[in-house]
Amino acid sequence: MWLFLLLNMSKINKLKENYAFRRAYKKGKSFVSPFFVIYITKNRRGGIRLGITAGKKIGGAVKRNRAKRVITAAFRECLPEIHEGYDFVIVARTRIFDIKSTAAAASMKKLLNAAGVMKSMKANEQNTGLAD
Secondary structure (H helix, E strand, C coil), rough: CCHHHHHHHHCCCCCCCCHHHHHHHHHEEEEEEECCCEEECCCCHHHHHHEEEECCCCEEEEEEHHHHHHHHHHHHHHHHHCCCCCCEEEEEEEEHCCCHHHHHHHHHHHHHHHHHHCCCCCCCCCCCCCCC
C-alpha cells in the first residue's frame, strides 16, 4: 500500500523564479476555465515545471493555500499524461473553492488537451497551439 502511495506522489518540479513567471505571462499561451487560468510555455530543460499563483483577491492565507493544494492535486492527477518540456503557470480564480480536486483535474485535462500537451490526444483532433 505504501509503495503505491510513494509511486503516485511523484515530486513536481516547481517554478520559483520571478523571471519564469513573467516569461510565461508574456510569451505563453493562456487557456481559461472558471476555476483557473493556465499559461503554458516550452522550456529548454526537458522536464515539466509548475508554478501556482493565488493573489490576495482570492482571500486570506488559508484560502490561498487551499487553492494551491487543490490545483497541485489536480495537476498531479494529470501529470502522467503530459508531454515533457513545458512550464505551466496556473493562476487560481475565486471559483476554485466551489469544487474538489477531482473536478479541477477534469477541467484541467480539458484545457491541457486543448493546448495539445497531453499524450493521450487523439490523432484526428486539431492541434490548437503548442505541440509541434
